[in-house]
Amino acid sequence: MQRISAIFPLGLLLVACGDVPGESAGTDAGGDTDTASSSTAGEAAAITYWRDVKAILDAKCVGCHSPGNLAPFSLASYADASAVASALPASLMAGTMPPWPPDPACGTYLHDRSLDDDARQMLLDWVELGAPEGDPADAPPAPQAPEPLEFDIDLELPEPYTPTIAPDEYRCFLLPWPEEEESFVTALSVTPGERQIVHHVIAFAIPPEQAEAYRALDDADPDPGYLCYGGPSGGKINDGRVPWLGAWVPGGAPGDMPEGTGIKVQPGSLVAVQMHYHTYPGAGPDQSRIQIRTAASVDRVAVMMPFTNPAWVQGSEPMLIPAGEAGVVHSFAADVSNYLPLLFPDGGLQAGDPFVVHAAALHMHTRGVRGSLSLTGGQSTCLLDIPRWDFNWQGSYQLTAPVTVRPGDQLRIECEWDNTADNQPVENGVQQQPKDILWGEGTGDEMCLGIVYVTGT
Template sequence: MKIKITSVFAFFFFFASQMQAQVNYSEDIAPIIYNNCTVCHRAGEIGPMPLTNYEEVKVWGSMIEYVTSIKYMPPWPADREFSTFVSEAGLTDGEIQLISDWVAAGTPQGDPALEPPLPSFPTGSQVGEPDLVLSFERPYVHEGDLTDQYQIIVLPTGLTEDKYVKAIEMRPGNKAIVHHALFAVDDTGEGQVLDAQTPEYGFPSFGDFGVETAVQIPQGYVPGATPTKFYRGIGSSLPAGSDILVQMHYAPIPVTESDSSTVNIFFADPDETIEREVKQHIMLPFFGTLTNGPFFMPAESVKTFHGVYTVPEKVSLIGIFPHSHLLGKDWKVIAVAPNGDTTNLISIPEWDFNWQRTYFFKKFQVLEPGTKIHAYATYDNTSSNPYNPNNPPQAITWGLGTEDEMYYLPLVYVDYFPGDEDIELTDDPVSSAEDLGLKFPADKLYPVYPNPSNNKITVGFTLARAEKVALEVLDLQGRLVKTILENDFRHAGPNQMRVELGSLPGGVYLLNLKSERFSMAEKFYINR
């Protein structure tokens, strides 16, 4: 019996060894690395070492096995079971096991002819080819006096016509001192005036952009973040002749260093109609937001702060960007509708200051008026927190410095359009006509509102593909009484418009939407 059992174990050991021996770089590991790691691990990007070929990956094989086995890499701090977002990073359990088997087998290369080609990555960007590149006019010198500095850098766009921004990307010149960056639009020239009044490059401004009328672009730079383009039909306006104001937060350092960064800007395609401008509300621990304020953490304390924001009108939430500093421990954000329904927005169970990012939802999160956003953030101001900037711990409150703390939660949204509930957002939310980053499951005409109505109605519909459509008002005998659209080309996805009813008498009517593929109608009433 012992011989039989030994034989069985020997068989399985031999089988497992053979399976490991079959795993090789060319066929099994290269696709994993190139699709998940190389985008950051290549020349000029945030990864500390390149992973672009067999020799480079082999050298770091054991390290790659370790950081993938504990799921530290690829970094994705948000809880996947709580909510889902576009462009989620991470490996499957099967991919993690393949890497482990490959390392255990001695990192064999296999047949180089079977290795997939390295993807074609854009140079100087993680997004693509920018439409406009703005560089610092000269380096900014950050004094080595161990203090934080918030410096506004004014970058003239030189635009001769209005544009819509789809994405904005910071390329930090000195990653060692660039803590984060925010962007705003100044179409008054006031930023240039303030810049001219200071001897250094740019001008200091703590907490804002220094220009009262500046309009913030709801995208920014933080360590580890990858920029994401806004979805089709959505953008931020950038007027002709305006300037980009960049709020650079430079971290405290003991020696003087300089930075000369670059900003890449991506515009809407010429054939793209921007129907909705991106807006944002930032939850801060002031003005009655916190239910358990003030925002203050005594030494040797762990505190969870609970903030609440009530949504004033119906909106479609597209993104959420939690931000804390070094005491941050976790975040959890939910939305509770007036009827009590709860929507999970984001959970970050283990906050890591080094891996902050922007999160865009896979579906529009439609929020009714009166919906309450509940945001919980926990902070560890104890001596057991290895990231605590103070030893021994000190009392901490809100502040802009690295050693201060923040409860900062931008909520990025657009005005609600009928049909937003049905739109699915893919993992590549780009803006080209062929690859919209959107999936529209069906053609649909939405109920007219308000209904009954008197002088104006809002009409909404979704198209599964771009095509020419007609939109008409018919009476109950099927007679045409008003033409709204006549063989007009409309893009795929949600479409909305306000319609004047004019002198149509009171009564019951049909709103008819038709194309070569379909015809559908909705009944509505006019009160006179």
């Protein structure tokens, strides 16, 4: 395994219920076998949809697997679930559904979608029994629906846009910030207009003093928006202190910030929406939408802090992933407490102050296989570990117990890739050949990026 480090100062057997010796459940006295799904009279099925399975599906699956939602089929009713029951075991056994990438050995997070062993075995046993329906009178109480997020700002890209640069195009669109007083972003949702081509979305808050410089970039590009590889200005303006408002990646879901926190936005700001398009022939135009909830005040001002090795980004220490190699690992650690004034320019935190990590996320591309964020040095704490990376299921994970970071602690990121022939993407129906890969903005390049949501103590 190649390892490169850097330092930067910046179930169970099925139980036949009520078996009679010499007979098996689901078999009548004449020896004819009934379908398990009709076993609602006489011998009851050991596990049924209404009594046992529906509650699991409602809690862990129906949020995506319901009519009109993003999953390819519904599990919202008995008819829906029984129709696809035979397809469920493969995903359940592999642990890929429901999708919950974090390793529970690292930590616990809010809104956990994962199945425990008992629930997984219950579903497997139900399928093995033939997906019995049971008695609707056994239905569990209706699940309590989460309170819907209420947004007070609704922004949309100014016009539909079809990317023309292949294979990847980064294009930014400027949207006016409508609030006339200082406010704080406490929730953000991104709805991609054309999911087939949207690789990721990042919303930045351009401060008022830089607004004209960004408008000039927009005016200079004849197409809607302007090209912006690398950041909201495409490297044409010093944007190192432009705060993130939020982001969307495949698998991401709308959500609110940790309670009592929010990201500050000044009146007169602009929202720069960076769209990373992975261009496909024949794809339709995109007009993505961003919804934002604001508050007039919060208990603690927050920032989203991107974290990586700048030497990888700049190329002075290449993040090389050689063609044909598996198990390529790069890692990086740094004490970031001395750079807090860059993140909190209004003086909220000074160099060397402790700060609190409330949520963590990782970002790699398609050759990634594993990634982790942790604290080392003064303490040894796992923040996020994704042992089986899946580009299509990324997200930000809110810690059930926020972690305080003190001077001397180092934030550490580690990523692993597989660049062998079997792990290459398919483009236009053709699997690509391995090539040397470095840090880059394109889908065919790679990244090792951590994002942590932080506040003061």
